[in-house]
Amino acid sequence: MSSAVEELDRHIVELLVADGRMSYTDLGKATGLSTSAVHQRVRRLEQRGVIRGYAAVIDPEAVGLSLTAFISVKPFDPSAPDDIADRLADVPEIEACHSVAGDENYILKVRVATPIELEHLLGRIRSLAGVSTRTTVVLSTAYEARPPRI
Amino acid sequence: MSSAVEELDRHIVELLVADGRMSYTDLGKATGLSTSAVHQRVRRLEQRGVIRGYAAVIDPEAVGLSLTAFISVKPFDPSAPDDIADRLADVPEIEACHSVAGDENYILKVRVATPIELEHLLGRIRSLAGVSTRTTVVLSTAYEARPPRI
DNA sequence: CATGAAAAAGGACGGGA
DNA sequence: TCCCGTCCTTTTTCATG
Numbered sequence: 001m002s003s004a005v006e007e008l009d010r011h012i013v014e015l016l017v018a019d020g021r022m023s024y025t026d027l028g029k030a031t032g033l034s035t036s037a038v039h040q041r042v043r044r045l046e047q048r049g050v051i052r053g054y055a056a057v058i059d060p061e062a063v064g065l066s067l068t069a070f071i072s073v074k075p076f077d078p079s080a081p082d083d084i085a086d087r088l089a090d091v092p093e094i095e096a097c098h099s100v101a102g103d104e105n106y107i108l109k110v111r112v113a114t115p116i117e118l119e120h121l122l123g124r125i126r127s128l129a130g131v132s133t134r135t136t137v138v139l140s141t142a143y144e145a146r147p148p149r150i
Numbered sequence: 151m152s153s154a155v156e157e158l159d160r161h162i163v164e165l166l167v168a169d170g171r172m173s174y175t176d177l178g179k180a181t182g183l184s185t186s187a188v189h190q191r192v193r194r195l196e197q198r199g200v201i202r203g204y205a206a207v208i209d210p211e212a213v214g215l216s217l218t219a220f221i222s223v224k225p226f227d228p229s230a231p232d233d234i235a236d237r238l239a240d241v242p243e244i245e246a247c248h249s250v251a252g253d254e255n256y257i258l259k260v261r262v263a264t265p266i267e268l269e270h271l272l273g274r275i276r277s278l279a280g281v282s283t284r285t286t287v288v289l290s291t292a293y294e295a296r297p298p299r300i
Numbered sequence: 301c302a303t304g305a306a307a308a309a310g311g312a313c314g315g316g317a
Numbered sequence: 318t319c320c321c322g323t324c325c326t327t328t329t330t331c332a333t334g
Binding site: 010013016017018019020021048049050051052053054055056057058059060062063065068070085092093094095096098101107109111136137139140142144145146147148149150 | 168212239242287291294
Binding site: 023024025035036039 | 327328329330331
């Protein structure tokens with residue numbers, strides 16, 4: 001299998017990660033291709049799942065989510081079947097859920113408005129998923145969601 | 151000052167987070183506004199910094215970044231001035247850098263292709279920033295960058 | 301992959317509640 | 318102030334070579 005994304009496609013992806021609304025015309029100019037050629041490639045990248053979609057990048061503070069935290073969780077009963085991710089799937093405050101190697105089983109990234117909300121959220125997570133939690137509060141974010149070097 | 155984002159704006163932001171390329175026409179239909187009214191609001195949201203920009207969401211594996219890890223770092227010399235974030239700013243593998251409360255000072259999220267690359271990256275981080283590291287490797291990601299409930 | 305034409309969307313201006 | 322309609326321009330989309 002060659003999941004290889006060739007040079008030109010990488011360039012296109014890189015440009016679209018930096019500006020998801022760049023027009024195909026401009027993409028063409030930047031890559032030296034015609035508009036329709038770029039369009040074709042983008043559609044194939046979307047179909048192949050390389051490009052999953054497009055999203056507006058928002059300032060969490062501006063929408064009232066000024067508290068970010070990482071929560072590491074570990075099941076109370078280590079022998080129970082692991083359906084933690086499923087149990088937490090409908091908690092909207094959880095932005096990311098990673099299964100990890102190490103002391104704990106999962107790392108969650110959450111965003112809430114206030115410390116009290118964080119307290120409530122922790123309670124909900126504990127009871128929903130049957131886990132103990134270890135919380136690391138984010139003080140400031142130098143950068144996040146930085147475009148990967150492709 | 152009211153950083154308040156009112157109801158209608160929240161709806162628009164929510165829609166654009168879910169689909170950053172949605173047309174103003176469709177946004178208008180979804181919100182009951184005219185195309186130009188939506189357009190005006192979006193531009194104001196962009197100017198106010200609520201919407202920071204737009205990005206293509208890509209599958210990291212598809213571009214050869216199949217190993218994700220969280221690295222907690224702590225300075226060797228706790229009395230040294232904290233310029234860790236600056237020192238690490240030009241390391242492209244670091245996708246996010248959060249200053250945190252807790253045992254360690256920063257949490258980094260990194261993406262690389264292979265375990266060997268992770269090893270090299272850890273060495274670079276240690277020497278660049280003068281820190282010790284604790285690394286948590288991601289085994290699988292149930293979800294990440296999930297749209298926040300606004 | 302390029303060209304060219306039809307359809308759609310973007311962007312700017314003036315008017316009205 | 319906020320929203321709407323209309324203009325013209327640009328972009329998208331699709332057919333064809």
